[in-house]
Amino acid sequence: MSGVRNGAESADGRETVLSGECVAYSVRESARASRPRIDVRPAGVTVVVPETDRSRVDPDAVLAGHAEWVLEKRAAMAARRERAPDRAYGPGATWPVLGAEREIVVERRRSSTVDRDADLIRLARSHVDRTAHKRALEYCFRETARAEFERRVDALAPEMGVADAVGGVEVRNQRTRWGSCSSNGTLSLNWRLLLAPPAVLRYVVVHELAHLRKRDHSDAFWRIVAAHDTEWERHRDWLREHADELIFDESDL
Template identity: 30%
Template structure:
């Protein structure tokens, strides 16, 4: 991996793309994905793989890369006059430079004090704090209602999954779910709780999901239309 820079701009058939290089001792093959937040390509190299091998994979799948990047929604900047999402509701961001209250929600607007250049960082910190307060509590409530006993609830800023359940009963949720409607959150939580009994996506699993939530179809439709956009919300 010493021959590969951490990041570089690489020409492909459709233009130029930014590639971020990763190395992984556990990887068994070269992998490639699109980072929806940064809008760049991430190539992971296993031990012994060379940068040239990664570039060959990139160029062999340049059409897939170009199509994936073109489907990314515009990046949403958190700035004065912009908006944040909480439980699917839009709240206009209002800069209040003279205030000394930090960040607070009032009259349908998110007020952010301090210097203008810190609006994005403070708004993101506020959203993450809302996720920390709301999502684990909602998961535990649904778990109690269904008779489930997860061993741990963790929040992460994942790029490809909204949640996961490990064999030891630990559940992970993407914290950005706090921006989605509560019906979507309910479905994702039900999905992961169902994995506590079925570590697969077989018929029994989906039957259990449908018993745990009435929102599956609605949530799947919403995520197809808007899910990628949640990953594009953040500082420019």
């Protein structure tokens, strides 16, 4: 991914020109890399080179060899950043949690929680003091997501005839996936689904539970999904169109 603005300076001041565009970049050595690669992320463009080949790799040549790809990724990242909401993590900020905008408050309490009745995100002052608003908020979201996922799975798995096949529920931090189902029946779900409408979150749970009956994406699989979510196509399309609205911070892009 990318997000470097034209003419911006990279960490080590390197720049090159690709198809007439000035691209700032940095170079990072990696003991794990077996060949040069390019990382294009919100923080910038990085040419990653194997430690053993550092003196033999020309970063400008690596970038020139993938110029079109780099520029496409930069443009895509710029568009994503335009769509992504500005995020704040302290008192008074609001977040879309389980279908409603909820305001952050910091209180003296034993634990942080999402108060659905009052439309509040109640952060424990002790947790905020030990870490920071952002860390406390993420922990609250993860724990709330865990409870919501487990509740949904407990309700849907028997309905879909897969209760005995569920191997557990894990809350994950995937950057590119909303959910997955392992061979042992463990469902891994992205905690950022907490920021999506409840019907969309439910669709992802239905989707992964359906994989306990059909491991592929055949017509038979989608018939199972449709039997338990008649609007699954609309929910799938919502995720595709609004994924950038579900970011927690810039590292999600």
